[in-house]
Every structure is written in structure tokens, then in C-alpha cells.
Amino acid sequence: MKLKNKLLHFFLLLIVILPQNVLAYSSYVIPGGETVGIEVNSKGVLVVGFYKVNETYIGRDAGFLVGDKIKKVNNQSIDTIDQMIKIINQNKEEPFTFTLDRDKKEEVITFQLEADTDGGHKTGLYVKDQITGIGTLTYIDPNTKIFGALGHEIIEKTTAEKFMIKDGKIFGANVVGIDKSSRGVAGEKKATYDKENIFGTVNNNAVSGIFGKYTEDINGREKLKVADSSEIKLGKATIRTVVTGDTIETFDINILKLDNSNETKNILFEIVDEKLINTSGGVVQGMSGSPIIQDDKIIGAVTHVIVNDSTKGYGILITTMLKEGEN
Secondary structure, eight states: OHHHHHHHHHHHHHHHHHHHHOOOSOSEEEEOOOEEEEEEEEEEEEEEEEOOBTTBOHHHHHTOOTTOEEEEETTEEOSSHHHHHHHHHHSTTSOEEEEEEETTEEEEEEEOOEEOTTSOEEOOEEEEEEEEEEEEEEEEOTTTOEEEESSSOOEETTTTEEOOEEEEEEEEEEEEEEEOOBTTBOOEEEEEEEEEEEEEEEEEEETTEEEEEEOSOOTTOOOEEEOOGGGOOSEEEEEEEESSBTOEEEEEEEEEEEOTTSSSOOEEEEEOOHHHHHHHSSOOBTOTTOEEEETTEEEEEEEEEOTTSTTEEEEEEHHHHHHHHHO
16 A cells, blocks of 8 residues: 555656646747848759750650659659759669659659750759748747747748748848838848858748747847737737848837637738838738737737738737747
């Protein structure tokens, strides 16, 4: 009986202690707002289109489809276009075996390259292994240095599908101009890159944003309390973003509606700051990820523009991003 009591006491301790170890994210985070360059590399080489070789679409006719991911050539694994070209150039006049990921199923195509009028050998495939662009850093967790940005996934434009990434990085960027949004047209930030000034590594492209490890010094940076969704209210709030150079500015918004049932469009807001409206016309591409702050708490991040009224947009809950960042 004495032994059983000890065992019971031990198991009760486990029940009490284990939930305390499940810490989803820090209660205070460093708010972002800076525009960052983003470069992500694909898992495999993505087929995004076809071109004619000797007046024939040889790649399409061989059975390739837009959206196929080339994982192997002649049973050699590849992640980049350079790796694929190297294998092809080793014996370009022989048939090649391409192993593909198509809708999460493996497909194999045996394919004979064709010499074109210039004497080279062509695949007839337009392919991509990398996406580069800009977005806004949302937060950095000061305890783990995990960062989140964008507030939505990176989509490959040709396939309109989420870009499956192997790895990536965020780096310095300066905003040099803005094509203003207007009714029916989403504007965008224009920026120059500084790829040598790396801020962090990307390891996850998820529905709620991109995530990774921040590698720069964060000592002395401001921290804000993370708001639970129940603390958010309609009315005044602000966003942090860059409209020129690398200077983060704060702009006034008004929260119009809250919807916790949506995956990413949780906060409907309108921009009421005249300076931002005059500068950008409202929400623009490249503003995705801009932190939304209310009552000195970070509550979310800008994700979408409403094209028919570019002064309005949607934001995602910060807690949704933070939970994904921990995965």
C-alpha cells in the first residue's frame, strides 16, 4: 500500500508539471515593421511553363504539367536548376528519366532532349527554384529569436499554389518608391535589396506567414505585450510599416470588425491616417506583415488589401502567427 501511494503521488506530479512545459510563445515580443527582402528556395525544381523547340512543345508533349516538381534526374536528387543543368550536360543526347512530385504522388517521365537550331539541347520547360520579393517583419520572440513575417503564405504566381520551400533568408531592403493603390488596383512598394545584410533564416512557409530564426542582435529593442483575441476591440489602433528608406513609421487605423473564425482574415480595418493614404493610397503589396498595435499591445499583422476600397484591409491575429512560429 505504501508503494502504491508513492506511485500515485509520482503520477500526480507528472500531471501537474507537464502542462507547464508546453509554452506556446512568449507573452512579450519585439514588434517589427521594417521592410525586408525575402528569398526562398524550393524543394525540387518547379515547372512553371513551356516553350517551343523546333516549333513543338516538347516538354508538354512528353507529359510534364505546370506545377510538377522535378525531384530527380537520372535518379540523382536535385534542388536547384544548376544541379539539373549539370546532370543534363553530362550526357545531353541520351534519354533522361525525370522523377516528379505531382500532387504529392510520384511520377516518372522518360524524356529525350531535342537539339535546337543553335545546336544546343533544350528541355522545353520553364522552371523555377527560387522566389525573391519584399514583405514586412511582424515580430521577433526575444526568448527564442523566432521571427514571423508577411502574415500569409508565399504563393507561386504561375501555379497559384503555396511555394514549398527548402530554406531561405530575410535581408536588408530600402523602400525607394510606392505605386499607389486605387479602386480596383493593388499598389506595391518598390525596394532595393541588400542581400549581404542578412537578418535571419527562413524554414517555414505557412498559411499564417513565413517563419525562421532571427540572427541579428536584438539587445535593447522595444518589447510589447501579446494581446489575446478577447482583448481586441473595435476602434482606434495603429500599424507600423516603412514607406520610404528603412524608417519605421506609425500610422492610425480604425478596426471595423473582428472575426475569430477565419484562418487569416480576422481583423477588418480601415486606414484613417491622411499621410499614409496620400503616400500609398491605402494598403499596398509589401505591407503584408506590418504589425497592428492597440493599447500598447501587439494584436495582429496586415495581410490583405480590399481591392475595391484600398483604404481597407484585413489582418491576422498575432497569436495565430506565434503558434505557427513555434511549430
